[in-house]
Amino acid sequence: MQFDYLEPRTIEETVSLLSKFDGEAKVIAGGTDLLNLIRTKIIRPKYVVDIARIPGLDHVKYDDAGTLSIGALATIRALEMSAQVKERHPVIAQAAGQLGSVAIRNVGTVGGNLCHASPAADTAPVLIALGARVKIAGPAGDRTTALENFFAGPGRTVLERGEILAEIQVPATPPDTTGIYFKHAIRGAADLAIVGVAVVANFDGGRCRNLRVALAAVAPTPMRATAAERLLEGREPDHALIEIAARAAADESRPITDIRGSADYRREMVKVFVRAAIKRVLPEENDRDNEIATAIQ
Amino acid sequence: MKRLITLRINGIDEEIYAEPWWPLSRVLRDELNLIGTKEGCEAGHCGACTVLIDGKAVMSCLYLAIKARGKDIATIEGLQGNDGALHPIQKAFIEHFAVQCGYCTPGMIMTAKALLDENPNPTEQEVREGLNGNVCRCTGYTKIVDAILSCGGKPKN
Ligand SMILES: Cc1cc2nc3c(=O)[nH]c(=O)nc-3n(C[C@H](O)[C@H](O)[C@H](O)COP(=O)(O)OP(=O)(O)OC[C@H]3O[C@@H](n4cnc5c(N)ncnc54)[C@H](O)[C@@H]3O)c2cc1C
Ligand code: FES
Ligand code: FES
Numbered sequence: 001m002q003f004d005y006l007e008p009r010t011i012e013e014t015v016s017l018l019s020k021f022d023g024e025a026k027v028i029a030g031g032t033d034l035l036n037l038i039r040t041k042i043i044r045p046k047y048v049v050d051i052a053r054i055p056g057l058d059h060v061k062y063d064d065a066g067t068l069s070i071g072a073l074a075t076i077r078a079l080e081m082s083a084q085v086k087e088r089h090p091v092i093a094q095a096a097g098q099l100g101s102v103a104i105r106n107v108g109t110v111g112g113n114l115c116h117a118s119p120a121a122d123t124a125p126v127l128i129a130l131g132a133r134v135k136i137a138g139p140a141g142d143r144t145t146a147l148e149n150f151f152a153g154p155g156r157t158v159l160e161r162g163e164i165l166a167e168i169q170v171p172a173t174p175p176d177t178t179g180i181y182f183k184h185a186i187r188g189a190a191d192l193a194i195v196g197v198a199v200v201a202n203f204d205g206g207r208c209r210n211l212r213v214a215l216a217a218v219a220p221t222p223m224r225a226t227a228a229e230r231l232l233e234g235r236e237p238d239h240a241l242i243e244i245a246a247r248a249a250a251d252e253s254r255p256i257t258d259i260r261g262s263a264d265y266r267r268e269m270v271k272v273f274v275r276a277a278i279k280r281v282l283p284e285e286n287d288r289d290n291e292i293a294t295a296i297q
Numbered sequence: 298m299k300r301l302i303t304l305r306i307n308g309i310d311e312e313i314y315a316e317p318w319w320p321l322s323r324v325l326r327d328e329l330n331l332i333g334t335k336e337g338c339e340a341g342h343c344g345a346c347t348v349l350i351d352g353k354a355v356m357s358c359l360y361l362a363i364k365a366r367g368k369d370i371a372t373i374e375g376l377q378g379n380d381g382a383l384h385p386i387q388k389a390f391i392e393h394f395a396v397q398c399g400y401c402t403p404g405m406i407m408t409a410k411a412l413l414d415e416n417p418n419p420t421e422q423e424v425r426e427g428l429n430g431n432v433c434r435c436t437g438y439t440k441i442v443d444a445i446l447s448c449g450g451k452p453k454n
Contacts, residue, residue, distance in 0.1 A: 001318045002316075002318055003317065003318055004298075004317065005317030005318075005361075005363055028361075031359060031360065031361060031364070032341055032356075032359055035320070035359050035361070036340055036341065036359070038318070039339070039340070048317070048318075050361075050363075050364065052364060077353075100341075100430065101344065101429050101430020101431075102354055102408070102411070102412070102427055102429075102430065103341075103344065103347055103353075103354040103355050103356045103408065103430050104341060104356065104430060106350075106353040106354060106355055107355055107356070107359070107360060187429075188429060189426075189429055190342075190429045190430060
């Protein structure tokens with residue numbers, strides 16, 4: 001591997017370098033994805049633009065409204081260990097703890113995980129399910145978009161020439177919100193997901209409110225399972241309804257066959273883990289089959 | 298083009314001419330002869346190359362040396378005390394027969410050091426999870442986990 005190494009100190013400088021060297025430059029944050037792509041000659045950038053020394057891009061903090069802002073350079077480990085995140089958005093910390101090894105999480109950033117745009121990116125499903133938005137900095141200033149619309153295909157995002165991801169913003173959740181991320185992988189966290197399932201919801205007298213189902217590794221991009229969500233919204237889920245919703249999620253997934261699993265197997269596992277995840281987030285009184293969810297995990 | 302960079306390794310500033318794409322593992326081994334740090338997969342999967350950067354475990358094969366300027370790098374060579382005495386984790390690995398061929402050992406020990414510094418009294422589950430990025434081809438892990446658990450509760454240094 002060979003490249004020139006550039007080290008801008010501001011977002012503006014980064015944006016202008018990326019605009020100037022469009023197509024020849026790649027951003028490096030932690031480098032845990034990028035260096036493997038370069039080493040295996042999948043990409044051969046002429047310039048590598050290190051954004052790690054830009055100050056103020058690695059925060060994990062809440063504002064007065066309870067919105068969580070995550071700087072693009074915040075490490076996965078910082079999300080996993082943040083006492084505030086564990087208290088206010090525990091499902092984010094829980095998912096972060098399932099990405100790779102500690103040594104990878106110490107270096108890998110949230111921005112890098114999202115911008116690498118792997119269909120299996122472990123931070124994507126929970127952030128999508130929580131309704132996260134991303135702030136993008138570019139030549140024309142800042143813009144924001146829903147994270148759900150950030151991915152364009154395997155390895156591709158909607159970032160345009162000169163643009164970088166600056167921040168992820170996660171709205172506050174109602175106090176009784178519950179959520180879970182199931183990562184189905186052969187070697188647990190150390191391996192990429194065969195299927196990833198995030199479910200976040202709150203309940204009003206047993207009825208689902210704002211229930212979101214998001215999936216990883218079963219489509220060209222991380223995706224929401226909106227058909228499953230619609231079936232459950234406003235309803236009090238019983239065994240039969242959960243089964244129907246889990247099937248709907250499996251039907252709307254678009255998995256491929258690869259080294260980690262066949263398309264058919266993945267679709268089946270979407271059903272299994274969506275079912276388990278919904279059961280897991282249900283309030284106690286609805287929770288008829290929690291032992292099944294526990295058995296599967 | 299090579300650049301002159303200064304890296305602080307085991308408390309000593311080292312000046313090296315390094316290409317910007319050189320991973321830290323290469324600089325440690327090939328430029329500084331600190332060959333305690335091993336290279337296995339060179340892709341972040343095996344943990345043989347684990348070093349500490351500002352006290353945190355990092356895969357040095359997947360970390361550009363140039364990124365490490367201004368940070369504190371600790372390698373297995375720096376664990377020994379000034380009097381040459383082995384670090385308690387190193388002693389525990391010997392006492393528990395946690396070393397066979399030894400290739401994974403420096404990475405295991407540096408990972409264990411970071412783990413114990415953060416969590417001085419880990420459970421077996423925490424140790425096993427903490428080691429999920431370190432592959433050992435020989436021992437079957439049990440002895441390694443025993444060695445690390447035996448260090449639990451001891452004062453850190
Ligand atoms: C051994 C190993 C295990 C792993 N396990 C997992 C796993 O279980 N789950 C998982 O999801 N991932 C896993 N990964 C992938 C990787 O570690 C994560 O995706 C990590 O979060 C990437 O962050 P980074 O800062 O290292 O990204 P980098 O490698 O620095 O960047 C990744 C990509 O994003 C671009 N980029 C980075 N930041 C920005 C930005 N702010 N704006 C615009 N573009 C940007 C880069 O140009 C590059 O294309 C693993 C990797 C390894 C090596
Ligand atoms: S050599 Fe670095 S993780 Fe294998
Ligand atoms: S002792 Fe041989 S690889 Fe671990």
